[in-house]
Amino acid sequence: MTALLEARNIGKRFGGVRALQAVSLTIQRGEIYGLIGPNGAGKTTFFNVLTGLYPRDEGEVIFAGEPLPLGEPHRVAQAGITRTFQNIRLFANMSARENVMVGRHARSKVGVAGAVLRSRAQREEEAAISRRADELLAYVGINARAGDLAKNLSYGDQRRLEIARALATEPQLLALDEPAAGMNATETAALRGLIVRLRDDGFTVLLIEHDIKLVMGLCDRIAVLDYGQKIADDVPAAVQRNPKVIEAYLGTTA
Amino acid sequence: MSAGMNNARMPRNVQLALAVIALAVLPFMVSAGLGNTWLRVLDFALLYVMLALGLNIVVGFAGLLDLGYIAFYAVGAYVYALLASPHFGLHWPVWAILPLGALAACGFGVVLGAPTLRLRGDYLAIVTLGFGEIVRIFMNNLNAPVNITNGPKGIASIDPIQVGGHALAQPLEIFGVTVPALVLTYYFFLALALLVMLAGLRLQNSRIGRAWAAIREDEMAAKACGINTRNIKLLAFAMGASFGGLAGGLFASFQEFVSPESFSLMESIMVLCMVVLGGMGHIPGVILGALVLTVLPEAFRHGAGPVQQAVFGQVLVDPENLRMLLFGLALVAVMLYRPSGLWPDPRHRQEFNSR
Amino acid sequence: MVVPYKPYGQLALLVLCPPPYRIIRGVDIFLQQVANGLTLGSIYALVALGYTLVYGILGLINFAHGEVVMVGALTALAASKFLLAAALPPAVVFVLAFLLAAAVCMALGVVIERIAYRPLRNAPRLAPLITAIGVSIILQQLAMMLWGRSYHAMPQLLPETAFVLGGVQITMIQLVIIGVAGLTMAALLVLVNRTRLGRAMRATAESPSIAALMGVDANRIIVLAFLIGSALAALAGMLVASNYGIAHYNMGFMLGLKAFTAAVLGGIGNLAGAVVGGLLLGVIEALGAGYIGDLTGGVLGSQYQDVFAFFVLIGVLVLRPAGLLGERVAERA
Numbered sequence: 001m002t003a004l005l006e007a008r009n010i011g012k013r014f015g016g017v018r019a020l021q022a023v024s025l026t027i028q029r030g031e032i033y034g035l036i037g038p039n040g041a042g043k044t045t046f047f048n049v050l051t052g053l054y055p056r057d058e059g060e061v062i063f064a065g066e067p068l069p070l071g072e073p074h075r076v077a078q079a080g081i082t083r084t085f086q087n088i089r090l091f092a093n094m095s096a097r098e099n100v101m102v103g104r105h106a107r108s109k110v111g112v113a114g115a116v117l118r119s120r121a122q123r124e125e126e127a128a129i130s131r132r133a134d135e136l137l138a139y140v141g142i143n144a145r146a147g148d149l150a151k152n153l154s155y156g157d158q159r160r161l162e163i164a165r166a167l168a169t170e171p172q173l174l175a176l177d178e179p180a181a182g183m184n185a186t187e188t189a190a191l192r193g194l195i196v197r198l199r200d201d202g203f204t205v206l207l208i209e210h211d212i213k214l215v216m217g218l219c220d221r222i223a224v225l226d227y228g229q230k231i232a233d234d235v236p237a238a239v240q241r242n243p244k245v246i247e248a249y250l251g252t253t254a
Numbered sequence: 255m256s257a258g259m260n261n262a263r264m265p266r267n268v269q270l271a272l273a274v275i276a277l278a279v280l281p282f283m284v285s286a287g288l289g290n291t292w293l294r295v296l297d298f299a300l301l302y303v304m305l306a307l308g309l310n311i312v313v314g315f316a317g318l319l320d321l322g323y324i325a326f327y328a329v330g331a332y333v334y335a336l337l338a339s340p341h342f343g344l345h346w347p348v349w350a351i352l353p354l355g356a357l358a359a360c361g362f363g364v365v366l367g368a369p370t371l372r373l374r375g376d377y378l379a380i381v382t383l384g385f386g387e388i389v390r391i392f393m394n395n396l397n398a399p400v401n402i403t404n405g406p407k408g409i410a411s412i413d414p415i416q417v418g419g420h421a422l423a424q425p426l427e428i429f430g431v432t433v434p435a436l437v438l439t440y441y442f443f444l445a446l447a448l449l450v451m452l453a454g455l456r457l458q459n460s461r462i463g464r465a466w467a468a469i470r471e472d473e474m475a476a477k478a479c480g481i482n483t484r485n486i487k488l489l490a491f492a493m494g495a496s497f498g499g500l501a502g503g504l505f506a507s508f509q510e511f512v513s514p515e516s517f518s519l520m521e522s523i524m525v526l527c528m529v530v531l532g533g534m535g536h537i538p539g540v541i542l543g544a545l546v547l548t549v550l551p552e553a554f555r556h557g558a559g560p561v562q563q564a565v566f567g568q569v570l571v572d573p574e575n576l577r578m579l580l581f582g583l584a585l586v587a588v589m590l591y592r593p594s595g596l597w598p599d600p601r602h603r604q605e606f607n608s609r
Numbered sequence: 610m611v612v613p614y615k616p617y618g619q620l621a622l623l624v625l626c627p628p629p630y631r632i633i634r635g636v637d638i639f640l641q642q643v644a645n646g647l648t649l650g651s652i653y654a655l656v657a658l659g660y661t662l663v664y665g666i667l668g669l670i671n672f673a674h675g676e677v678v679m680v681g682a683l684t685a686l687a688a689s690k691f692l693l694a695a696a697l698p699p700a701v702v703f704v705l706a707f708l709l710a711a712a713v714c715m716a717l718g719v720v721i722e723r724i725a726y727r728p729l730r731n732a733p734r735l736a737p738l739i740t741a742i743g744v745s746i747i748l749q750q751l752a753m754m755l756w757g758r759s760y761h762a763m764p765q766l767l768p769e770t771a772f773v774l775g776g777v778q779i780t781m782i783q784l785v786i787i788g789v790a791g792l793t794m795a796a797l798l799v800l801v802n803r804t805r806l807g808r809a810m811r812a813t814a815e816s817p818s819i820a821a822l823m824g825v826d827a828n829r830i831i832v833l834a835f836l837i838g839s840a841l842a843a844l845a846g847m848l849v850a851s852n853y854g855i856a857h858y859n860m861g862f863m864l865g866l867k868a869f870t871a872a873v874l875g876g877i878g879n880l881a882g883a884v885v886g887g888l889l890l891g892v893i894e895a896l897g898a899g900y901i902g903d904l905t906g907g908v909l910g911s912q913y914q915d916v917f918a919f920f921v922l923i924g925v926l927v928l929r930p931a932g933l934l935g936e937r938v939a940e941r942a
């Protein structure tokens with residue numbers, strides 16, 4: 001398997017605080033890669049640097065063989081990494097279908113002229129976008145709610161919608177920020193099934209999660225961050241036994 | 255659904271036909287019933303409809319606060335005035351100048367927007383306000399050392415629009431009926447206003463329109479979806495500016511005179527209020543807002559004096575003062591009690607009323 | 610207060626000051642313009658403090674603030690005329706007129722806050738902006754109805770003496786303005802930084818909810834901010850009217866806009882910034898208006914004076930939105 005993403009020495013400072021220090025990791029194509037660590041370890045900061053929300057101070061990322069344009073979220077998305085947000089950021093007053101259609105923006109091209117003139121190309125593209133949106137809504141299982149406003153969906157459906165919208169951008173790497181947050185056991189199991197299906201359908205998944213059971217059972221490999229540094233990077237079984245990881249989560253024995 | 259009487263709405267085609275007929279005979283009814291002054295007001299109302307629809311793209315679709323929109327109107331008007339009047343002795347044809355004016359306004363929009371559109375809402379509002387004032391000050395003072403805009407005196411004797419060789423300022427003989435100039439202008443403006451409206455509707459329901467709505471809802475999430483928010487916002491700004499410039503050219507040719515006075519901050523605020531009070535982002539609402547805010551103040555201006563005379567025996571308060579005072583009160587009242595506007599998009603009503 | 614060293618102010622002055630080897634006709638003229646600029650700037654600073662107090666706590670641009678200045682000026686003018694006619698000595702008239710103007714403006718400020726801003730605390734940003742515009746219009750119209758459209762002459766309450774210091778002419782009025790403004794601003798800074806009340810204000814500005822947990826009533830603090838801001842507005846209005854000798858219904862708009870520019874220049878929400886920004890903007894404007902003819906070879910003249918403030922505003926917001934003394938605020942994800 002070829003490496004899809006290679007992060008080298010990513011560093012990020014906020015004033016005097018070193019949020020990330022020389023974090024390097026490699027994600028293989030087609031694997032489910034987990035990123036865990038105690039609260040404040042820098043997991044979401046890493047996500048934000050990776051997807052361009054924060055400019056990084058040091059390091060670079062090679063994605064699919066090309067350097068990733070860090071610092072510009074829309075270009076990162078166009079390059080093939082799409083993320084979901086820890087606190088779900090949907091377009092609340094747009095319908096579920098419209099949310100997913102927005103996701104198609106980067107993969108479509110009709111501009112102002114086409115829109116105003118309603119050319120044949122524009123009508124065809126609109127129909128294709130709409131069709132694809134419905135397909136994706138069905139894929140994640142919420143096609144019954146396609147016309148409902150995003151803010152009126154249940155919490156679980158909103159999470160699924162965010163994933164559908166992310167899929168619309170045709171990512172190679174799907175970066176999920178705590179997708180199971182706030183979910184009960186049933187919902188988490190359904191989410192697990194969805195992520196496995198995503199992997200089977202060819203997507204690579206990067207996952208931040210606090211639900212250790214989910215992560216250990218689902219991920220092919222796991223990286224552990226603590227105080228902004230990577231302290232482990234291995235298969236789940238090895239990570240579980242790693243003394244540094246245990247110490248980070250539980251503290252040392254007296 | 256009530257039993258008994260059939261309350262079903264009329265079929266779409268019938269509604270449309272009635273609307274077309276109403277719009278077609280309206281000018282004649284107004285001129286016969288209310289006089290030519292009101293026909294002129296109607297023509298101006300159509301210009302403001304175009305302006306409001308243009309600003310709606312910026313404020314309503316993309317969610318960008320613009321308090322200096324009238325600057326684009328001014329640019330379009332002055333381009334027309336400079337190219338079709340005795341001022342420079344140029345008399346270019348209208349089909350060339352109108353697009354040029356729109357293009358010039360578009361250019362100004364891009365120049366203003368490129369560095370400023372990433373600013374937060376309040377700041378963008380103040381910056382655009384400053385820009386509007388800068389344009390007005392320059393228009394007012396660019397008469398020395400080289401006389402470009404003729405300063406406060408403005409530019410007069412502007413050529414009226416020629417359609418098919420016929421100047422819209424002259425009445426037209428057709429099938430034995432004399433159609434007055436103001437009515438001809440009405441039809442021309444109406445056609446253009448309908449085109450602007452159609453463009454707005456199509457933009458709203460397109461890929462770009464969705465991108466604007468996404469940015470309005472959550473700009474960060476929009477970026478994460480691959481939308482180049484800076485360019486898309488600039489696009490909204492440029493489009494709004496273009497429509498403003500187009501309306502400006504029409505204004506110059508209709509009034510046959512332009513001066514910096516017509517492009518004050520108050521005008522920018524008026525157009526913004528047409529959009530906001532009408533129903534931000536909702537095209538029918540915006541059109542309603544433009545019509546109400548053009549017609550009502552005129553009605554007031556004509557009526558306030560006589561009414562006071564009748565009731566109090568004298569004019570206590572200058573109608574102009576009273577009109578503006580009531581406008582200010584209306585602004586406050588609407589924002590407090592119906593902030594989503596007179597005719598909001600059914601979805602947006604909730605957005606605004608969640609207090 | 611420690612003012613951190615930021616070279617932008619000097620840079621701005623350098624850009625706008627003509628290089629000595631080419632254009633300066635005399636150091637006197639330069640210093641004269643600086644003196645004029647400091648006078649103007651003191652007034653901007655007083656008004657800017659009002660903007661920044663409200664913005665720091667509410668996050669709201671009080672668009673109507675400029676009109677409150679106008680009301681202060683006209684009220685002081687009317688009071689001065691009335692009191693002079695009652696044969697009171699000018700110095701007493703000065704103080705009494707100010708007190709009356711301040712009372713009116715403070716009442717006005719409280720009413721505006723209660724009616725136009727408080728109900729919209731949680732509404733989208735556009736709503737309070739529109740109501741502010743509405744209030745601004747209402748105030749202008751009321752002023753027009755009460756005082757008409759003409760320019761009213763402000764009675765001279767201060768002696769007309771002028772001093773000459775090192776080639777620069779400074780009038781008594783200018784000295785009073787700079788002095789009074791300076792003292793007031795110093796008093797305000799002491800209030801905010803050294804008193805319990807000031808601490809409560811700063812806490813509310815940082816986080817109203819947490820301040821509330823500490824027993825601070827946010828509403829009272831907000832009303833206080835409006836009271837102080839309005840009193841400063843009344844003072845500024847009266848000083849402007851004294852300086853230029855006239856007051857009229859439309860004087861608030863430009864002044865308010867420029868004072869807001871000053872607040873942004875200094876770093877909105879930062880009191881010291883409002884002072885620095887005000888003084889700096891005044892000097893920039895005076896120097897600009899004085900030298901623009903030379904700088905542009907006669908193409909642009911001093912009638913473009915107003916434009917300077919706008920260019921400064923756009924420049925600051927584009928290049929350094931936090932202002933000279935403000936903090937860098939990174940966008941949160």
